[in-house]
Amino acid sequence: IFTIRQQILEAKKKGQKLLAVLLDPDKIVLENVGQLIEKINQSPATHIFVGGSIVQTNILEELISALKQKTSLPVVLFPGDPSQISSKADAILFLSLLSGRNPDYLIEYQVQAAPILKKTKLEVISTGYILIESGSETAVERVSKTKPLKRDDLNLALATAQAGEMLGNHIIYLEAGSGARQAVPLEMIEMIAQNIEIPVIVGGGIVDLHGIQNAYNAGADLVVIGTAFENNSHFFESVLATQNGLND
Numbered sequence: 001i002f003t004i005r006q007q008i009l010e011a012k013k014k015g016q017k018l019l020a021v022l023l024d025p026d027k028i029v030l031e032n033v034g035q036l037i038e039k040i041n042q043s044p045a046t047h048i049f050v051g052g053s054i055v056q057t058n059i060l061e062e063l064i065s066a067l068k069q070k071t072s073l074p075v076v077l078f079p080g081d082p083s084q085i086s087s088k089a090d091a092i093l094f095l096s097l098l099s100g101r102n103p104d105y106l107i108e109y110q111v112q113a114a115p116i117l118k119k120t121k122l123e124v125i126s127t128g129y130i131l132i133e134s135g136s137e138t139a140v141e142r143v144s145k146t147k148p149l150k151r152d153d154l155n156l157a158l159a160t161a162q163a164g165e166m167l168g169n170h171i172i173y174l175e176a177g178s179g180a181r182q183a184v185p186l187e188m189i190e191m192i193a194q195n196i197e198i199p200v201i202v203g204g205g206i207v208d209l210h211g212i213q214n215a216y217n218a219g220a221d222l223v224v225i226g227t228a229f230e231n232n233s234h235f236f237e238s239v240l241a242t243q244n245g246l247n248d
């Protein structure tokens with residue numbers, strides 16, 4: 001049996017591209033979750049990420065229970081802080097915000113989370129999280145009180161990703177921020193994907209099939225879609241209608 005990390009590595013090896021739908025518990029009405037999951041089951045999504053910058057509601061547990069009952073897709077926590085841990089999920093992106101210099105998001109929250117995670121069976125996926133400038137201030141920037149990397153500083157972005165790889169990160173996540181005006185620059189994805197061995201996740205501001213395919217072509221192994229599906233539950237139908245599988 002493969003772990004989620006092994007499945008991602010396996011897909012990368014075979015050149016199969018992965019797609020995660022991001023559900024923010026704060027933006028979800030539990031009554032609609034059944035319908036939402038139905039849409040996700042019919043979509044090309046391969047993973048469900050759950051999390052947000054600040055999750056104030058306590059619907060996290062309920063949401064994950066519902067997901068585990070109604071879909072076979074892996075449910076991966078994408079937490080903004082240690083309060084967003086649920087043992088009901090399958091795995092957690094154990095994030096370190098490598099682009100910033102706020103020690104809380106580099107190591108403090110990880111120290112707080114470690115004993116909690118030890119008590120669960122969650123698969124821990126060490127993730128180097130790199131925030132890239134995207135045209136205006138995003139929630140990640142505001143909440144983490146860190147500055148994103150400049151869009152044109154390819155060398156700094158690459159050095160940051162390589163440092164993450166050398167520190168033992170399993171995955172690098174290039175983030176423009178939820179609802180970003182501009183997605184991560186394609187040449188940045190390309191430069192990083194070509195110069196590290198570990199898988200690359202790309203998310204933030206990707207709103208159509210073109211954006212997804214551009215990110216894949218640049219070297220993203222997994223693309224994250226949050227806002228586009230949040231705003232339009234038919235989003236994946238339009239993606240499917242215009243192509244015959246994302247891996248063509």
Ligand code: 1GP
Binds near residue numbers: 022205
């Ligand atoms: C945010 O990368 C994710 O953390 C998804 O962003 O909401 O812009 O799709 P969007």
